[in-house]
Structure formats: C-alpha cells, structure tokens
Amino acid sequence: MKQFSITIAGGGSTFTPGIILMLLENLDRFPIKEIKLYDNDEERQGTVAGGCRILLKERAPQIKFVETIDPEEAFSNIDFVMAHIRVGKYAMREKDEKIPLKYGVVGQETCGPGGIAYGMRSIGPVIELVDYMEKYSPDAWFLNYSNPAAIVAEATRLLRPNSKILNICDMPIGIEELMAASIGLSSRKEMEVKYFGLNHFGWWFDIRDKEGNDLMPKIREHVSKHGYVTVDESKQHSDASWNSTFAKAKDVQALDPTTVPNTYLKYYFYPDYVVEQSNPDYTRANEVMDGREKLVFSECQKIIDNQTAEGTELEIDEHASYIVDLARAIAYNSKERMLLIVENNGAISNFEPTAMVEVPCIVGSQGPEPLVMGEIPRFQKGLMEQQVAVEKLVVEAWAEKSYQKLWQALTLSKIVPSAKVAKDLLDDLYEANKVYWPELS
Ligand SMILES: NC(=O)c1ccc[n+]([C@@H]2O[C@H](COP(=O)([O-])OP(=O)(O)OC[C@H]3O[C@@H](n4cnc5c(N)ncnc54)[C@H](O)[C@@H]3O)[C@@H](O)[C@H]2O)c1
Numbered sequence: 001m002k003q004f005s006i007t008i009a010g011g012g013s014t015f016t017p018g019i020i021l022m023l024l025e026n027l028d029r030f031p032i033k034e035i036k037l038y039d040n041d042e043e044r045q046g047t048v049a050g051g052c053r054i055l056l057k058e059r060a061p062q063i064k065f066v067e068t069i070d071p072e073e074a075f076s077n078i079d080f081v082m083a084h085i086r087v088g089k090y091a092m093r094e095k096d097e098k099i100p101l102k103y104g105v106v107g108q109e110t111c112g113p114g115g116i117a118y119g120m121r122s123i124g125p126v127i128e129l130v131d132y133m134e135k136y137s138p139d140a141w142f143l144n145y146s147n148p149a150a151i152v153a154e155a156t157r158l159l160r161p162n163s164k165i166l167n168i169c170d171m172p173i174g175i176e177e178l179m180a181a182s183i184g185l186s187s188r189k190e191m192e193v194k195y196f197g198l199n200h201f202g203w204w205f206d207i208r209d210k211e212g213n214d215l216m217p218k219i220r221e222h223v224s225k226h227g228y229v230t231v232d233e234s235k236q237h238s239d240a241s242w243n244s245t246f247a248k249a250k251d252v253q254a255l256d257p258t259t260v261p262n263t264y265l266k267y268y269f270y271p272d273y274v275v276e277q278s279n280p281d282y283t284r285a286n287e288v289m290d291g292r293e294k295l296v297f298s299e300c301q302k303i304i305d306n307q308t309a310e311g312t313e314l315e316i317d318e319h320a321s322y323i324v325d326l327a328r329a330i331a332y333n334s335k336e337r338m339l340l341i342v343e344n345n346g347a348i349s350n351f352e353p354t355a356m357v358e359v360p361c362i363v364g365s366q367g368p369e370p371l372v373m374g375e376i377p378r379f380q381k382g383l384m385e386q387q388v389a390v391e392k393l394v395v396e397a398w399a400e401k402s403y404q405k406l407w408q409a410l411t412l413s414k415i416v417p418s419a420k421v422a423k424d425l426l427d428d429l430y431e432a433n434k435v436y437w438p439e440l441s
C-alpha cells in the first residue's frame with residue numbers, strides 16, 4: 001500500500017500536535033512515510049517540531065520527520081500539503097478583534113472588518129505556498145484550512161483557478177457532532193446533510209439518517225430551545241465563550257426556523273449583542289493565547305525537556321480526521337461526501353455561479369463534485385449576495401491594490417454601520433497591517 005509524504009504548512013500552529021496525533025491514529029486508513037513541518041518562523045516551529053519529533057520517534061519511528069523553513073526542502077517529493085498558516089500570528093488576530101471594537105463594530109477573527117484585514121494578510125502567503133507546491137511537487141494536492149477560508153478560497157479561485165486546491169472548514173463538522181449528540185446519535189457520520197452557504201455563513205436544510213429518516217424535526221426543536229448546547233459534556237468546548245456561541249444559535253435559528261444555522265451567523269444577525277458582550281481589552285485572541293497556545297507550547301517544551309512524550313497532555317484533534325477523509329478521497333478515489341468550499345457553478349441554482357459556496361461534495365481523485373442544493377430562499381439569497389460581494393471586493397482590492405475597493409468591501413459588510421466608520425476602520429487597519437497588506441492606492 002502506497003505510503004504518503006505530507007507537508008504541514010504552518011508547522012508552528014497550535015493545531016499541529018493534535019493533527020499529528022490524529023494522523024498517527026489513522027495510519028491504517030492513511031499510511032504515512034514522511035511528515036515535514038514548514039513555517040516562516042523558525043523559532044516558533046522549533047518548539048512544536050521539537051515536541052513532535054520525540055513523540056513520533058516513540059510512537060511511529062518508521063515515519064521520517066523533517067522540520068524546515070526552506071521551501072524547496074519542504075515542498076519537494078510530497079503528496080499533500082496540509083495548510084494552516086496564520087499570517088501575523090496571534091498578535092495580529094488581537095488587532096483584528098480589538099480595532100473594530102474601538103468603533104463599536106464586531107471584532108472577530110474571520111467575520112467583518114477583522115476577517116477582511118486577516119484576508120488582506122493571508123492571500124499573498126497562501127498563493128505563495130500553492131506556487132511552491134506546484135514548483136516542487138506538481139502532482140500534489142493543497143488541502144487548505146488557513147483562514148479566513150472564504151476570502152482565501154475566493155483568492156485561489158480567481159488567482160490559481162487550475163490548481164489542485166481543496167478549501168475546507170471544520171465549523172460544520174463541530175456543529176454536526178453537537179447535533180448528533182443532541183438527538184442521541186454517536187457520530188455525525190450517522191447523518192447525511194444538505195447544507196448551503198458561504199464559509200462561516202450557512203444553513204442546514206435537510207438532515208437524514210442512513211435509512212433516509214428525517215432528523216430535522218428533532219434537531220430543529222433542540223436548537224430552537226437550546227442552540228447547540230448538549231448535555232453530553234464530552235462534546236462541549238472547553239472554553240465558555242465557545243459554549244456561549246453554541247447557545248446563541250437558538251436566537252440565530254429563530255430567523256428561519258425551517259433550517260438550522262452555522263454559529264458564525266450570530267455576528268451578522270446580532271452585532272449589537274456581540275459588541276455588548278465583548279471586552280475591548282480581552283478578546284478571543286487573548287483567550288487562545290492564554291489557553292490553547294500556552295498549553296500546546298508548554299507541553300511541547302516539556303517533551304523536549306524530559307526527552308519523552310510519556311504522560312503528555314497534548315490531545316488528539318479527533319475532529320480533524322476530516323483531513324484524513326479528504327486526503328483518502330483524493331488518494332483512493334473514495335467518493336467521500338463532505339462539505340467543501342467550491343465554485344458554485346449552479347449547485348445553488350439561483351446564486352452567483354462564480355461564488356465560492358460551502359455545499360456537500362462527492363470527493364474523488366479528480367477533486368470535488370458539488371451536489372446540487374437547488375434554489376435558496378430570498379432571505380438567505382439576499383444575505384449571501386451582500387456577503388459574497390464583500391469577499392470578492394476584498395480579493396479584487398488585494399489583486400488591484402485598490403484602496404477604493406477595500407473601502408467598498410468594508411462599507412458593504414453587514415456589520416459596518418456607515419461609509420464613514422468603514423473609512424475610519426480602513427485607515428486604522430491599514431496602519432496596523434502595513435507590513436502585511438500590499439501598498440494600496
Ligand atoms: N478552516 C477552519 O475551519 C480552521 C479551523 C481551525 C483553525 N483554522 C486556521 O488554522 C490556522 C492556524 O491556526 P493557529 O491558531 O494554530 O495559528 P498559529 O498562529 O498558532 O500557527 C500558525 C502558524 O503559521 C505560521 N505562518 C504564518 N505565516 C506563514 C507563512 N507565510 N508561511 C509559513 N508559515 C506561516 C506562523 O508562524 C505560525 O507558526 C489559522 O489560519 C486558523 O484560523 C482554520
């Protein structure tokens with residue numbers, strides 16, 4: 001059985017150890033002969049790589065492990081790139097979240113002005129990684145979950161239309177696990193879903209079990225009462241702010257009780273509530289820096305100090321097994337049914353054909369084939385047309401170095417109150433991002 005070589009781009013990511021542990025758990029389904037970590041921050045990656053090297057030596061010594069900042073070494077002779085970079089790291093995520101709050105606007109990692117600023121930072125480096133892969137391993141596939149996935153996906157559509165790239169998000173996967181738990185199923189994989197939207201901006205409208213029984217009535221009822229909060233504590237997020245988001249899905253669903261929503265819609269439906277709940281001095285970025293980032297880096301350092309991974313608190317990222325499902329679908333033509341962010345081309349029949357939409361796809365060795373979700377209701381169509389125009393304007397602003405188009409994108413965003421606030425935000429974010437964004441004119 002072929003053994004695969006993979007490069008994790010963004011090797012210093014807080015998710016790298018959990019994903020490596022998940023890959024080790026799935027070696028029977030997806031055999032690996034080499035794992036390379038690639039990052040542009042040698043020191044940051046060095047700590048994660050140091051811990052992972054010892055862990056792999058103890059648990060899978062047969063796997064060759066490489067850490068590098070050299071693109072040729074990183075991207076040569078590989079089958080897959082798993083890309084999870086964060087351009088500007090948490091320091092810039094903190095600015096993405098705090099600068100909008102100065103103007104009474106939602107500050108969020110991937111939504112609104114924060115997501116737009118993050119997108120302007122991410123487009124260039126993600127395209128650069130794709131180009132490295134194509135230069136050094138032209139037959140490889142690029143599995144991207146670097147955020148903001150909506151803007152990155154639109155950029156790869158426009159700027160690298162023929163590249164072998166799959167854009168994916170784990171939010172629907174996390175929510176489906178909560179749905180399954182709320183109706184007594186043991187896994188989301190017992191469900192077959194129909195979903196439409198943009199990334200972080202979508203709705204489930206049909207969910208059935210493998211026998212075709214309609215599960216929506218029970219799921220809709222649960223969400224209308226409890227959001228995605230379940231009594232199964234093992235399924236709940238470790239952070240209170242996430243559990244508050246899962247609970248808020250109750251109010252988000254109220255806008256269309258015939259569907260169940262992606263949790264991210266709360267930022268667009270209830271921006272006033274979100275701003276009221278926000279602490280301008282301590283946002284989600286601070287929570288993660290004090291939480292996940294501290295835990296992962298201290299655990300990796302402990303492994304290095306002790307020269308063993310015995311007893312580590314590093315946890316497997318179980319739900320990241322979607323990455324293996326995706327790689328297997330390409331490698332073995334498995335025809336896996338998965339939500340991916342793909343060019344619409346009629347999957348949503350009354351929506352912009354070139355929009356990058358999040359819909360169920362059948363994935364095989366030639367890539368994704370979107371399933372037809374049909375016509376969407378006027379309410380969602382209106383919301384998505386505004387949002388996709390924002391995302392397209394951001395990519396055009398980056399490609400054309402256009403201040404005007406970026407101002408239009410911010411003004412068009414549902415959660416920015418006026419062109420004046422949009423311009424103030426733009427100038428503030430531009431100053432904060434001057435080493436990352438292209439020079440605009
Ligand atoms: N698609 C999804 O649903 C999903 C889910 C979880 C996380 N993510 C994304 O995964 C990414 C990683 O998240 P994290 O919290 O671990 O971030 P992190 O900051 O801990 O790690 C990201 C790494 O990327 C590196 N990096 C930045 N720019 C780079 C470049 N140009 N080339 C190579 N490496 C570069 C950084 O140095 C850092 O080590 C983020 O974009 C995050 O939003 C996406």
Ligand SMILES: O=P(O)(O)OC[C@H]1O[C@H](O[C@H]2[C@H](O)[C@@H](O)[C@@H](O)O[C@@H]2CO)[C@H](O)[C@@H](O)[C@@H]1O
Nearest residue numbers: 109110147169170171172173174175284288319
């Ligand atoms: O605030 P963070 O950094 O903890 O999470 C931001 C990411 O949130 C989503 O990913 C979630 C996932 O959906 C959830 O089920 C759980 O497993 O945690 C993940 C990461 O924390 C979202 O899909 C990503 O795009 C965000 O970056």
Ligand SMILES: [Mn+2]
Nearest residue numbers: 149169170171
């Ligand atoms: Mn996501």
